[in-house]
Amino acid sequence: MVAWTIEARGIRDPAVIAAMRSVPREAFVPASIAGEAYADHPLPIGSGQTISQPYIVALTAEAARLTAGDRVLDVGTGSGYAAAVYAHIAREVVSVEVVPELADRARAALAAAGVGNVRVVTGDGTLGVPENAPYDAILAAAAGPGIPEPWIGQLAQGGRIVMPLERGDGWQQLVRATLGDDGLEVAELGGVRFVPLIGEHGIRPS
Template identity: 55%
Template structure:
């Protein structure tokens, strides 16, 4: 069994049911989003360090948060906390447009280049403070925050469409 298929089996055993989310997780090569020395561990269900005191989220959390957004495919999604770009790539497999903000300039640059190389042309990466959102591209159908704010930023609420969905680990 391939590593992505094994990971999908693990995700299903933990309650991930959406065929769309499982398909996106299988389609995105996680090993390309982790540092070379950690590639052998890319499909372990653990967070891994990506530098700058940041991590790539464990696959279960990526799948869980993505499934919770209940995406149908035609949405515009804002992600706060680009990191390596992995979550953005998973979202890009599902939705029309992904806008992602990273506060660490080097991570944003690396994610932008990686996503471009992988032909995720429906993802835009910006350097900035995610708590301010991306007002010039708002409103968004869904917002996912992969950082851990103390509270939900008001600016993000204001940038969500009526009836939109936001996932924030507070």
């Protein structure tokens, strides 16, 4: 998978490539579709949610410029797979999931995979997890109308937010926002397709 769907599409960060090779994706998908685990497309994981395609997880990790000393906030735990990839690179990952059933399953999958530096929190990811701030990177697997204000307040100086933003007419743009002395500097990284970011500072549930 890594050679054809990750490296061949331009991912170059050695730490990201090593993480993608090391984390067993099949451990984070339902057993009924484990045979599709390494296909480069999203897969259903229940509760109307999906596990992101491998390339998008790698792209997000590389765009975040993760290093071994980083504390990461992962918004939208889902299956726990992306959190496991980030945790292979970074020092600590706090992952927040709004759907309790998914949070429980992710905790179990992470434990079974031997990932010990991820803490899964059940709650509104748009509020962040302030008790563990500041974060060197905040990474979101769901698209919102803008960058949630609480995330900016929980970001370390020089920290990066990587998330998809809604651009209208069903179009989403993956962006990296870096916190500098003059505020956030935003770079666009390409078109993507993610589930909605549900929460107080995202898309409110109907």
